[in-house]
Ligand SMILES: Nc1ncnc2c1ncn2[C@@H]1O[C@H](COP(=O)(O)OP(=O)(O)OP(=O)(O)O)[C@@H](O)[C@H]1O
């Protein structure tokens with residue numbers, strides 16, 4: 233617990249100190265990562281804690297964004313004075329109301345039907361927005377400018393970064409505090425067994441509406457921050473992609489752990505920032521990561537981290553070091569092979585390359601990993617195979633070894649847990 | 662205990678229920694006295710669980726009325742009935758599987774204190790709530806399992822937890838649906854003792870197939886056959902009732 237606090241404070245210090253040393257590109261990327269983190273944490277309140285999987289959370293993100301753009305416009309034209317720093321409050325309020333209304337209907341059903349209702353509501357906004365000029369600015373959307381407030385001009389990306397950081401830290405703090413309240417505990421009970429809480433005297437429908445509305449409210453804050461950062465919003469914030477991305481972030485990070493989705497959102501959005509600058513295939517890589525995590529670590533990155541923290545005293549770290557190093561090496565080999573193939577195909581199958589071939593009549597060498605490759609040279613095809621086959625083999629070996637070391641430890645553990653109560657039971661009779 | 666002088670707690674009057682064209686409850690009349698332990702027995706499919714579902718608000722009756730301490734409860738929602746002091750357990754284990762045993766009970770204690778939408782206080786320093794949950798956990802003898810996930814408890818521990826959760830809501834009238842089903846002889850004896858202790862001073866209505874449990878624990882017994890009460894009375898009365906013998910008890914002994 234104390235270590236967790238120290239780690240969080242260290243991370244926070246880093247987030248405060250580092251950005252001035254970075255370029256605006258990275259500052260902007262960090263803003264987006266923070267917003268994605270808050271959105272995922274808000275989303276996970278509904279999914280991970282409330283047990284309600286929504287496929288339309290873009291709606292509440294977008295409502296927050298548009299609320300703030302409207303308010304910014306009013307401030308810009310001098311209609312209402314409203315400090316820029318407090319803009320997300322307005323987004324939160326409107327998203328809370330919309331969330332309560334949508335939640336009222338959506339939570340009448342559960343499971344797939346709930347997911348479909350949320351999806352339909354978001355799609356409704358997505359198809360309505362381009363045709364509603366006053367409200368959503370048509371296809372072009374609405375734009376405004378950040379006005380100076382409380383001594384900040386909000387002209388630089390860095391100032392926007394600190395504004396975003398403050399709101400995200402406060403909101404994630406509040407979301408964490410939520411889990412420690414009686415209602416937070418009731419939310420978990422609701423997820424586990426809705427029928428039972430009704431028979432214990434709780435209004436399940438009302439409880440679900442409140443959970444939904446609060447989740448929508450914090451999603452609205454994330455949307456507000458996005459609008460402040462971009463100074464614009466258009467109907468695409470309501471798109472299925474936005475709804476799907478938060479699902480992806482949450483499950484890659486791990487929905488069963490509070491900090492999981494936050495980790496997932498940060499990792500994936502920074503990954504996207506780096507990789508999308510280099511290759512068009514970044515969505516494919518993101519998809520591969522998602523599939524791998526779902527297959528091999530269903531509790532997400534957060535689940536893997538948590539398992540290590542929980543077992544830290546029991547694990548034979550010294551004996552694990554070698555297989556972990558081997559797994560890292562083998563993983564890199566497999567990753568290199570995959571990246572090589574994807575990048576080669578991306579270049580060779582591109583329209584430009586086909587045009588060049590048609591023009592010159594020959595297959596020119598192309599560059600991957602800072603080296604020239606001939607399309608028809610055998611080594612070009614042997615190279616990924618030479619990485620992939622031994623890589624996969626070593627990976628299997630390493631994981632088998634890691635598994636046995638973990639299991640051995642698990643067995644000891646279970647023995648202890650099972651033995652203790654038996655003694656107690658016999659003593660108690 | 663002599664319950665004849667006690668006031669009526671639960672009164673069921675001409676209760677009917679049909680699912681589609683299927684008549685399951687065909688005019689049930691039943692009165693449960695304050696403080697009694699009342700068994701509901703009957704063959705499989707007689708409608709015992711359905712009767713519990715009707716009393717506790719899971720299903721709406723198709724006809725007839727149910728009164729709890731003189732107030733009509735038929736037609737109310739489960740949570741409204743629960744808040745009036747009647748709670749039930751389920752025939753299949755029905756706990757919060759990914760929460761600890763302690764938390765399972767604490768949710769019930771929250772219900773009893775009317776803590777439903779409290780988002781502004783931390784639960785950890787709420788002494789009264791936590792102490793009460795611990796006491797209840799002790800009462801159902803699960804204190805050594807407080808921090809274990811409900812899904813990690815053994816079957817009989819889960820059934821005990823169920824009873825703890827039912828008690829935690831502060832209910833005065835408790836309905837238990839086959840609390841000893843699927844248990845070994847020892848576990849059953851343990852559970853019967855537990856039920857006897859924790860329902861002291863409360864009103865209990867339970868569905869039970871094991872006749873030795875019924876005759877040992879309950880003051881009165883009602884026999885439900887095909888949606889009608891065949892007979893109600895003390896253990897001796899039921900044992901010697903010819904109709905019951907042929908319709909139910911005799912049939913049981915053939916097994
Ligand atoms: N929701 C429902 N819809 C349709 N039929 C139902 C429903 N619930 C119960 N029934 C039917 O009502 C009859 C009585 O069922 P019930 O579960 O009440 O019996 P029971 O006396 O509890 O039996 P058991 O001893 O097996 O638990 C059964 O024939 C069952 O199929």
Ligand SMILES: [Mg+2]
Nearest residue numbers: 709710711752
């Ligand atoms: Mg039944």
